[in-house]
Amino acid sequence: xxxxxxxxxxxxxxxxxxxxxxxxxxxxxxxxxxxxxxxxxxxxxxxxxxxxxxxxxxxxxxxxxxxxxxxxxxxxxxxxxxxxxxxxxxxxxxxxxxxxxxxxxxxxxxxxxxxxxxxxxxxxxxxxxxxxxxxxxxxxxxxxxxxxxxxxxxxxxxxxxxxxxxxxxxxxxxxxxxxxxxxxxxxxxxxxxxxxxxxxxxxxxxxxxxxxxxxxxxxxxxxxxxxxxxxxxxxxxxxxxxxxxxxxxxxxxxxxxxxxxxxxxxxxxxxxxxxxxxxxxxxxxxxxxxxxxxxxxxxxxxxxxxxxxxxxxxxxxxxxxxxxxxxxxxxxxxxxxxxxxxxxxxxxxxxxxxxxxxxxxxxxxxxxxxxxxxxxxxxxxxxxxxxxxxxxxxxxxxxxxxxxxxxxxxxxxxxxxxxxxxxxxxxxxxxxxxxxxxxxxxxxxxxxxxxxxxxxxxxxxxxxxxxxxxxxxxxxxxxxxxxxx
Amino acid sequence: xxxxxxxxxxxxxxxxxxxxxxxxxxxxxxxxxxxxxxxxxxxxxxxxxxxxxxxxxxxxxxxxxxxxxxxxxxxxxxxxxxxxxxxxxxxxxxxxxxxxxxxxxxxxxxxxxxxxxxxxxxxxxxxxxxxxxxxxxxxxxxxxxxxxxxxxxxxxxxxxxxxxxxxxxxxxxxxxxxxxxxxxxxxxxxxxxxxxxxxxxxxxxxxxxxxxxxxxxxxxxxxxxxxxxxxxxxxxxxxxxxxxxxxxxxxxxxxxxxxxxxxxxxxxxxxxxxxxxxxxxxxxxxxxxxxxxxxxxxxxxxxxxxxxxxxxxxxxxxxxxxxxxxxxxxxxxxxxxxxxxxxxxxxxxxxxxxxxxxxxxxxxxxxxxxxxxxxx
Numbered sequence: 001x002x003x004x005x006x007x008x009x010x011x012x013x014x015x016x017x018x019x020x021x022x023x024x025x026x027x028x029x030x031x032x033x034x035x036x037x038x039x040x041x042x043x044x045x046x047x048x049x050x051x052x053x054x055x056x057x058x059x060x061x062x063x064x065x066x067x068x069x070x071x072x073x074x075x076x077x078x079x080x081x082x083x084x085x086x087x088x089x090x091x092x093x094x095x096x097x098x099x100x101x102x103x104x105x106x107x108x109x110x111x112x113x114x115x116x117x118x119x120x121x122x123x124x125x126x127x128x129x130x131x132x133x134x135x136x137x138x139x140x141x142x143x144x145x146x147x148x149x150x151x152x153x154x155x156x157x158x159x160x161x162x163x164x165x166x167x168x169x170x171x172x173x174x175x176x177x178x179x180x181x182x183x184x185x186x187x188x189x190x191x192x193x194x195x196x197x198x199x200x201x202x203x204x205x206x207x208x209x210x211x212x213x214x215x216x217x218x219x220x221x222x223x224x225x226x227x228x229x230x231x232x233x234x235x236x237x238x239x240x241x242x243x244x245x246x247x248x249x250x251x252x253x254x255x256x257x258x259x260x261x262x263x264x265x266x267x268x269x270x271x272x273x274x275x276x277x278x279x280x281x282x283x284x285x286x287x288x289x290x291x292x293x294x295x296x297x298x299x300x301x302x303x304x305x306x307x308x309x310x311x312x313x314x315x316x317x318x319x320x321x322x323x324x325x326x327x328x329x330x331x332x333x334x335x336x337x338x339x340x341x342x343x344x345x346x347x348x349x350x351x352x353x354x355x356x357x358x359x360x361x362x363x364x365x366x367x368x369x370x371x372x373x374x375x376x377x378x379x380x381x382x383x384x385x386x387x388x389x390x391x392x393x394x395x396x397x398x399x400x401x402x403x404x405x406x407x408x409x410x411x412x413x414x415x416x417x418x419x420x421x422x423x424x425x426x427x428x429x430x431x432x433x434x435x436x437x438x439x440x441x442x443x444x445x446x447x448x449x450x451x452x453x454x455x456x457x458x459x460x461x462x463x464x465x466x467x468x469x470x471x472x473x474x475x476x477x478x479x480x481x482x483x484x485x
Numbered sequence: 486x487x488x489x490x491x492x493x494x495x496x497x498x499x500x501x502x503x504x505x506x507x508x509x510x511x512x513x514x515x516x517x518x519x520x521x522x523x524x525x526x527x528x529x530x531x532x533x534x535x536x537x538x539x540x541x542x543x544x545x546x547x548x549x550x551x552x553x554x555x556x557x558x559x560x561x562x563x564x565x566x567x568x569x570x571x572x573x574x575x576x577x578x579x580x581x582x583x584x585x586x587x588x589x590x591x592x593x594x595x596x597x598x599x600x601x602x603x604x605x606x607x608x609x610x611x612x613x614x615x616x617x618x619x620x621x622x623x624x625x626x627x628x629x630x631x632x633x634x635x636x637x638x639x640x641x642x643x644x645x646x647x648x649x650x651x652x653x654x655x656x657x658x659x660x661x662x663x664x665x666x667x668x669x670x671x672x673x674x675x676x677x678x679x680x681x682x683x684x685x686x687x688x689x690x691x692x693x694x695x696x697x698x699x700x701x702x703x704x705x706x707x708x709x710x711x712x713x714x715x716x717x718x719x720x721x722x723x724x725x726x727x728x729x730x731x732x733x734x735x736x737x738x739x740x741x742x743x744x745x746x747x748x749x750x751x752x753x754x755x756x757x758x759x760x761x762x763x764x765x766x767x768x769x770x771x772x773x774x775x776x777x778x779x780x781x782x783x784x785x786x787x788x789x790x791x792x793x794x795x796x797x798x799x800x801x802x803x804x805x806x807x808x809x810x811x812x813x814x815x816x817x818x819x820x821x822x823x824x825x826x827x828x829x830x831x832x833x834x835x836x837x838x839x840x841x842x843x844x845x846x847x848x849x850x851x852x853x854x855x856x857x858x859x860x861x
Contacts, residue, residue, distance in 0.1 A: 087693035112767040349706030352770045455695035459772040463699040
């Protein structure tokens with residue numbers, strides 16, 4: 001018998017890996033590389049069973065991303081005080097607006113004027129835009145993302161006259177930026193790992209401009225009560241050099257600053273020495289994660305004449321590598337934290353002296369301006385955003401249903417949080433910068449569309465709680481705003 | 486809208502001059518109430534410029550409580566105007582027992598007090614009386630201050646004037662401020678009726694201060710007992726004036742810089758840029774966000790008008806040496822001072838403060854971009 005002319009064999013083109021380490025993260029790159037557009041990631045309609053198996057090697061799941069809880073109270077707050085006839089609503093498009101906020105310790109009027117007369121020391125105060133790009137480190141973010149943010153911010157400041165500020169996060173600051181005029185748009189963060197501060201301290205004599213401010217991180221919304229966690233995947237040569245560490249090792253920051261175990265100590269040691277480093281010309285403020293003990297921190301800050309503000313990062317804060325359990329279950333919602341803190345300052349008569357900055361889930365459903373304005377009316381002087389800018393400026397895929405969330409291991413399919421050039425070259429620096437500008441311009445328009453009908457244009461409506469309402473009686477009582485149905 | 490009218494004249498005038506001007510402007514207000522502030526009084530009060538005058542509305546019972554309270558402190562009645570009202574008030578005007586205007590002799594023990602301490606005590610007593618009245622609903626106190634009378638009532642201003650017979654010689658004054666309308670944004674209460682008064686400073690406002698709540702919170706947290714009340718969003722404007730001058734030691738020119746500071750660009754070009762930047766930052770919680778037209782009177786008898794940044798409310802000042810008036814509308818000005826040079830009428834804009842000093846010789850226009858006199 002003749003040999004068969006055709007032989008049929010099965011060829012396994014894809015060797016399926018079923019180990020949880022290789023689970024589909026929904027990045028949709030398969031979709032982008034499939035020539036026939038035949039593949040697309042679809043999430044099953046049942047809760048995944050993978051969650052029970054992602055602790056291989058005894059390591060609980062760690063991830064970057066978000067808290068993965070949809071909704072939140074910020075979206076439920078309404079702006080109810082619409083100017084009708086007794087005071088005309090303003091034209092958001094044509095009226096003049098001055099929507100700036102202050103970052104820095106503002107003295108009470110009597111003291112400020114006295115010090116002005118007698119040449120006393122008046123703490124430095126920055127007039128800035130109330131939407132701040134919050135701390136995401138050089139290391140956590142890819143070089144292209146970081147550069148794009150800086151370029152966008154520089155453009156907003158220098159071409160559009162919007163004093164937008166960006167915070168570095170814990171990982172230090174590239175040496176050229178430290179020595180450039182753009183440093184004035186940057187808030188330098190120091191956290192418990194002190195990464196990058198050797199470089200920063202050495203650059204001080206060569207700085208052309210003072211930084212906008214120094215943020216001392218005591219906590220963050222993604223992992224309240226836990227330190228930073230830059231995983232080894234991302235510690236390449238550049239990151240290692242800027243941070244002053246060896247390459248390829250995990251960089252877990254301690255949960256607290258090792259020399260400071262109380263707020264008094266913290267204020268005395270760190271805030272004052274930071275002031276001293278820049279000749280008392282740069283505001284220094286702490287950032288904490290949302291907590292029921294925020295008032296204790298705040299009260300201590302009010303008693304120190306140096307503290308330049310307090311940033312509070314609520315439970316919905318999601319940028320930063322963290323243990324799953326920290327991200328999902330730890331932390332305090334931002335709305336009540338900010339409201340309580342503001343009312344506490346009002347009780348002390350210091351509401352203009354220690355500005356509060358709110359972060360954590362602001363704009364997580366896309367309603368950035370509405371969320372920001374609500375927080376401002378609850379008492380925040382400004383808001384910080386992290387993941388929103390990653391989504392809006394760089395197309396971060398993450399969603400509130402645990403899609404992707406692999407920022408921590410350097411495999412970001414968009415190149416936002418990767419240190420691998422093969423990935424981060426996917427991100428165009430110019431595009432990021434352009435999108436940052438777009439985001440701020442549209443935010444500005446939306447903010448005006450909110451404040452103009454409330455009759456506000458001359459100043460940012462900080463603490464204008466009479467404008468807020470909510471359809472939940474208990475929440476209204478708790479926030480001391482109107483209950484409306 | 487409210488309608489405002491204020492007049493300052495070398496010759497004492499009847500309060501009816503102001504009420505008639507309000508009446509001319511009645512298209513702009515709803516005639517729901519009236520408040521009158523009289524200062525630099527003539528007639529019997531001319532002879533007792535230092536004696537504090539208590540103005541308010543009392544029930545019979547309230548009056549008895551007042552008398553025993555004042556006598557306990559040591560105040561003796563020096564002079565009083567008795568306003569006997571008909572038993573039946575006109576429609577829309579509540580029935581009251583007594584409209585009180587009474588000048589007192591200071592207690593002897595107060596003789597050694599400094600003027601500052603004396604003024605603080607007067608404020609304290611007014612606040613105490615107000616609290617007592619609120620407790621039993623039997624007294625409403627508007628002012629307790631030398632050379633100042635205040636009358637407020639709900640109802641059509643002209644009907645109220647007739648009812649109270651305001652056209653009387655004892656009430657003639659050289660500075661008169663009047664406003665025609667009750668509060669509309671919050672509850673109807675006489676404590677929400679303009680003009681507002683604190684320690685010699687009085688203002689009345691047309692428009693709504695949209696930044697009311699944060700400003701109220703800020704003033705209340707200053708620790709000064711007089712910064713209270715706030716049944717009206719406009720009351721904060723009186724207290725900010727008091728705060729500017731008494732607490733910060735600044736002049737009337739700084740008032741405008743506090744309530745509506747210059748925007749950054751203009752601020753940088755101002756000769757007093759450093760001072761003003763500090764002022765703007767440190768007084769940030771006092772920035773009003775109008776639209777508001779404010780007319781006010783200072784202890785030295787000067788009268789001023791200031792507009793907020795938006796300048797969405799009407800306001801005009803005009804007159805001739807010896808007599809000047811501030812009004813919401815030109816027709817109000819025409820009614821009070823018809824034979825003036827109308828070419829010299831001035832409508833303050835978003836940067837202006839118009840001031841007529843105690844000598845009543847001219848309208849001084851102070852522009853916010855001008856150097857501040859107090860610093861040079």
